[in-house]
Amino acid sequence: MQTSTVIEAKKINKYFYSPGKVQVLKEVTFSVNKGEFVSVMGKSGCGKSTLLYVLSTMDTDYEGQLLLDDHLITDQPSQVLSQLRNEKIGFVFQFHYLIHEFSVLENVMVPGLKLNKLSREEVEHQAMEKLRIFDMHEHAFKKANQLSGGQKQRVSIARALINNPLIIMSDEPTGNLDKKNSDIVFGIFRELVQEFHQTMLMVTHDSELADKTDRTIWMEDGKIVSHL
Amino acid sequence: MKFGLIIEIAKALMLARIKQTMVAAVGVTFSITMFIALLGFMNGLNDLLDGLILNRTPHIRFYNEIKPSEDQPINVFEELTGFYNIIRSVKPSGARVNIYNNEAIIQTLEKDDRISGIAPKITVQVFFNVGNVDIPGSLNGIQVVEENRLFAFSDYVVAGDFMNLQNTATSIILGKGAADRIMAEIGDYVQVTTAQGNRLLLKVVGYYQSGLGELDNIQSYVSLATAQKMIGESASYVTDIQVKLHDFTLAPAMAKEYSTIFDIQADDIQTVNAQFETGSDIRSMISYAVGITFLVVSGFGIYNILNMMIYEKMDTIAILKAIGFSGTDVQQIFTSIAISIGFVGGVLGLIFGYFACLGIEQIPFETEALPTIKTFPVNFNPKFYLIGGVFSLVTTYFAGFFPSRKASKIDPVEIIRGK
Numbered sequence: 001m002q003t004s005t006v007i008e009a010k011k012i013n014k015y016f017y018s019p020g021k022v023q024v025l026k027e028v029t030f031s032v033n034k035g036e037f038v039s040v041m042g043k044s045g046c047g048k049s050t051l052l053y054v055l056s057t058m059d060t061d062y063e064g065q066l067l068l069d070d071h072l073i074t075d076q077p078s079q080v081l082s083q084l085r086n087e088k089i090g091f092v093f094q095f096h097y098l099i100h101e102f103s104v105l106e107n108v109m110v111p112g113l114k115l116n117k118l119s120r121e122e123v124e125h126q127a128m129e130k131l132r133i134f135d136m137h138e139h140a141f142k143k144a145n146q147l148s149g150g151q152k153q154r155v156s157i158a159r160a161l162i163n164n165p166l167i168i169m170s171d172e173p174t175g176n177l178d179k180k181n182s183d184i185v186f187g188i189f190r191e192l193v194q195e196f197h198q199t200m201l202m203v204t205h206d207s208e209l210a211d212k213t214d215r216t217i218w219m220e221d222g223k224i225v226s227h228l
Numbered sequence: 229m230k231f232g233l234i235i236e237i238a239k240a241l242m243l244a245r246i247k248q249t250m251v252a253a254v255g256v257t258f259s260i261t262m263f264i265a266l267l268g269f270m271n272g273l274n275d276l277l278d279g280l281i282l283n284r285t286p287h288i289r290f291y292n293e294i295k296p297s298e299d300q301p302i303n304v305f306e307e308l309t310g311f312y313n314i315i316r317s318v319k320p321s322g323a324r325v326n327i328y329n330n331e332a333i334i335q336t337l338e339k340d341d342r343i344s345g346i347a348p349k350i351t352v353q354v355f356f357n358v359g360n361v362d363i364p365g366s367l368n369g370i371q372v373v374e375e376n377r378l379f380a381f382s383d384y385v386v387a388g389d390f391m392n393l394q395n396t397a398t399s400i401i402l403g404k405g406a407a408d409r410i411m412a413e414i415g416d417y418v419q420v421t422t423a424q425g426n427r428l429l430l431k432v433v434g435y436y437q438s439g440l441g442e443l444d445n446i447q448s449y450v451s452l453a454t455a456q457k458m459i460g461e462s463a464s465y466v467t468d469i470q471v472k473l474h475d476f477t478l479a480p481a482m483a484k485e486y487s488t489i490f491d492i493q494a495d496d497i498q499t500v501n502a503q504f505e506t507g508s509d510i511r512s513m514i515s516y517a518v519g520i521t522f523l524v525v526s527g528f529g530i531y532n533i534l535n536m537m538i539y540e541k542m543d544t545i546a547i548l549k550a551i552g553f554s555g556t557d558v559q560q561i562f563t564s565i566a567i568s569i570g571f572v573g574g575v576l577g578l579i580f581g582y583f584a585c586l587g588i589e590q591i592p593f594e595t596e597a598l599p600t601i602k603t604f605p606v607n608f609n610p611k612f613y614l615i616g617g618v619f620s621l622v623t624t625y626f627a628g629f630f631p632s633r634k635a636s637k638i639d640p641v642e643i644i645r646g647k
């Protein structure tokens with residue numbers, strides 16, 4: 001089976017201009033294949049989060065080229081990028097960003113409703129299925145702010161999955177959790193990769209976790225120093 | 229479907245801040261209520277004051293003015309054409325205020341279908357003889373039925389039946405002020421002397437009160453026939469022809485037209501009452517200005533609340549953008565919030581405004597000067613409700629515009645990093 005590339009970065013350069021001109025990403029070139037579980041490691045401040053925001057299409061202020069699913073997405077209008085983010089990229093943050101005004105179920109449903117490919121009932125059914133994967137279906141009708149940190153993180157992973165994205169990106173998804181919860185979340189990630197062949201890109205500080213991924217990208221001072 | 233989601237999110241955000249949202253809506257409700265009440269009341273008063281004058285004023289009045297002839301005989305004298313003929317102290321000759329050939333004129337006017345009614349009139353200057361004193365007065369000889377049809381005569385007859393003027397020979401309806409001065413009760417006889425020296429006894433059958441004190445002190449009414457009898461003229465004698473039109477805006481043009489055809493004076497209502505129009509316009513303008521000021525103030529309320537909401541909900545906005553909502557979507561969410569506040573507040577405002585108008589209409593308002601009015605007048609013109617409704621939506625849209633645009637420009641990366 002030929003492995004296809006899900007996301008590819010070509011010579012990405014990024015600068016910050018305040019206080020002075022600082023280059024935070026230097027000629028970053030790499031790609032993630034379909035079904036791969038890739039981790040990104042490096043010292044604090046080396047540019048991991050910055051790279052992830054560029055890859056997520058939320059940050060468009062960079063040089064170089066970005067390809068998603070073999071299509072060039074650099075310099076696409078923001079409307080198109082929003083659409084791509086909605087359909088093809090799932091994002092899990094370190095801090096569980098849920099919409100507090102909505103129930104757990106509704107939080108998971110929102111990207112699905114936004115995509116507008118399935119009826120409301122179908123989206124609801126799908127959302128319930130995703131919650132079931134993480135044992136969160138019992139909490140479906142709670143308000144988002146009634147959950148513990150680990151539970152919130154599981155809900156946000158379910159939300160990232162709702163549109164069956166090409167890739168899930170996460171920035172230290174376990175960084176804010178204790179050992180037990182972080183093991184649960186990582187376990188879910190592994191399961192997603194093994195059972196559902198979900199492509200994953202995860203920034204982490206935990207070398208123990210990184211060791212269990214298919215490949216680790218090491219960064220240092222804005223540059224990639226090794227792919228292992 | 230996609231718009232449904234935007235509305236759903238807007239609703240959730242509003243419910244999360246229900247108190248502030250309600251305060252903003254109440255602001256709109258209050259201003260629309262005031263707007264409707266103010267305009268309804270102001271225009272009710274306008275109509276009343278205009279009606280006081282305009283309803284009783286003919287749209288066109290034909291009459292003969294007592295003035296010296298433009299064509300003095302010397303101008304006709306052929307030997308002096310081409311010379312400067314200067315005549316000093318020209319006096320009018322034999323005042324002929326009768327409209328010559330008025331029956332023909334009336335017949336011609338009746339054929340014009342722009343005209344809705346014609347009422348001939350005679351004005352007679354008289355003295356009421358009360359003991360040794362003579363009190364001056366002005367009698368209007370009218371065609372009772374036609375006068376009532378065109379100028380709501382009966383509305384202003386405050387005592388007695390106006391039809392008695394026609395049914396009782398040599399009767400008079402006295403102006404209220406005049407009646408008080410000569411102390412005449414209904415059923416009494418008053419003696420009048422005309423300028424020509426004719427004396428006549430008239431039976432008082434009613435009082436007339438227009439609301440304009442000055443008028444009521446001197447103006448009284450008799451029938452056309454009585455007036456003709458008083459001055460010893462035939463039934464063809466008429467001093468004024470009053471005309472009402474279907475569309476009174478045509479009055480100036482038609483006055484000019486007939487003035488030349490008949491070669492008599494013709495006054496139109498616009499020229500005679502220009503100042504009333506101006507007064508009404510200014511009152512309307514002031515009420516619009518005040519109403520719109522209210523709305524603008526409530527607009528600032530909405531602006532504040534949206535700004536606050538956006539500030540508090542930065543995280544939510546960042547998440548929405550991260551999961552694929554575009555700037556336009558976010559802008560639409562906050563614009564819908566603004567419009568919903570405006571819509572709900574506006575509809576309630578229109579309803580309360582309507583009730584406020586009903587309330588004002590119940591407040592007793594009785595004054596000597598306005599016999600037909602028992603409570604405050606209110607105008608329920610749907611136009612005000614339409615304007616109020618449209619304005620509430622427009623102001624809230626603009627109040628929501630800048631905060632919404634701000635929300636649409638929020639950079640999710642900045643928010644997510646900021647944690």
Ligand SMILES: Nc1ncnc2c1ncn2[C@@H]1O[C@H](COP(=O)(O)OP(=O)(O)OP(=O)(O)O)[C@@H](O)[C@H]1O
Pocket residue numbers: 016017018019024042043044045046047048049050051645
């Ligand atoms: N908005 C900004 N303006 C200027 N400099 C910035 C800005 N955001 C980040 N930086 C700088 O860019 C560099 C990379 O930041 P980044 O957040 O990508 O690091 P990181 O590898 O994710 O670190 P950590 O492991 O601590 O999360 C840092 O030196 C940081 O100070």
Ligand SMILES: [Mg+2]
Pocket residue numbers: 048049050171
């Ligand atoms: Mg980071």
